[in-house]
């Protein structure tokens with residue numbers, strides 16, 4: 314069924330931003346000087362992955378550090394798949410942008426009147442700024458939210474779900490949206506659109522992400538014909554609390570940076586057997602080690618021993634949020650090792666974009682976790698994601714501000730285009746998808762499991778219907794099936810192990826696979842091709 318859009322349900326702005334984490338808000342902040350910005354978020358403004366980030370912002374600000382050292386650590390963690398120019402941009406532009414964030418009022422923890430820098434896995438230097446101990450994301454979100462609130466030409470719509478991008482004459486001219494409470498359909502027209510929808514953790518049974526992280530941006534972009542890249546690389550965090558509850562409570566890597574050990578049920582540390590950096594090895598190595606030990610012991614958790622950090626008052630001083638939440642759940646980190654399990658945490662792949670956030674679909678931009686400009690490679694370095702949102706948000710804003718307004722014919726065609734139907738999948742599919750992904754495209758993969766996951770996820774994808782309005786859960790389930798299937802396809806294609814993608818049937822990292830896998834839809838079919846890693 315289709316109908317013309319009621320003019321009352323049509324909104325026009327110069328810039329449309331989808332998502333209200335740091336990538337979306339920082340872009341909106343910098344766009345606001347160039348025209349009216351509309352920000353859409355399907356939940357509440359602060360319900361974002363940014364809000365829940367604990368560890369901090371990695372940035373080469375300390376005197377003993379340099380962008381070059383930060384660059385080297387990022388490349389090393391990325392396991393040969395980072396695009397070097399992107400990493401250079403991130404690490405070089407990072408310090409100034411973090412100073413700008415501080416000028417907007419962000420408060421980071423200090424020691425003796427100086428900023429204090431923590432350490433996290435695979436960082437060769439202490440370079441992690443943190444706030445209120447372990448609530449860095451909340452501070453970053455607060456700062457950006459307050460800065461936006463003062464701007465008269467930024468309009469925020471909460472509870473407004475993105476349905477599908479509006480593509481007219483091969484250009485992205487807006488978005489079909491749905492008001493979550495009323496299911497009222499609204500068409501947003503814009504000169505350009507930014508996808509900053511965040512993560513994909515909820516594709517998996519165990520995740521540290523809030524329930525809103527359902528891979529919406531990549532799903533929208535793929536359906537609209539834009540390319541996705543590196544979708545096989547999903548980062549699992551090694552130390553989520555192994556206790557009932559959803560999502561899994563994250564225990565920051567910064568805890569290991571301060572000396573906490575990962576131990577088995579008998580209290581024996583085992584990370585030395587897996588990597589020379591032990592607890593501070595790259596995150597993929599630690600997650601796989603914990604997973605392997607769990608399998609060997611037929612156990613549903615390993616443990617995190619906080620005792621090297623000192624007594625309860627010391628713990629509370631450095632990690633107040635973590636200690637409080639653990640105690641609220643009946644765990645006492647000063648006195649007992651805490652049960653942990655790996656959980657899906659971050660999506661390295663996403664909507665393919667250049668160093669200015671520009672995708673291959675004209676007038677469509679992407680930045681932050683839902684995008685892929687090659688900065689994280691096969692495994693993101695801890696605490697590089699908030700910095701990514703800031704650096705590439707600012708760059709996306711600069712590029713978007715230069716986009717020409719829609720030509721009158723294009724504008725008219727966009728206004729009168731028939732209402733697009735929205736994808737929807739029965740919401741109860743969500744749990745089945747999460748089960749399939751955990752078993753088939755999780756921390757350790759192999760051909761048989763991948764083939765089964767690809768076939769079954771493909772079935773869910775084909776069950777997706779086209780509807781005029783739907784519950785938010787049905788829209789999300791359709792996006793989840795779409796993206797989970799694409800992860801399975803890419804993981805099946807990559808016949809090696811690299812970074813977060815580990816296959817028991819192809820355990821080696823192979824030079825011939827040092828290339829990106831690019832996915833796109835053309836005439837309803839999946840097209841896959843390779844792209845060389847960009848070197849300097």
Ligand code: SIN
Nearest residue numbers: 367368565566695696
């Ligand atoms: C953490 O605090 O361990 C998470 C930091 C990150 O994912 O970058």
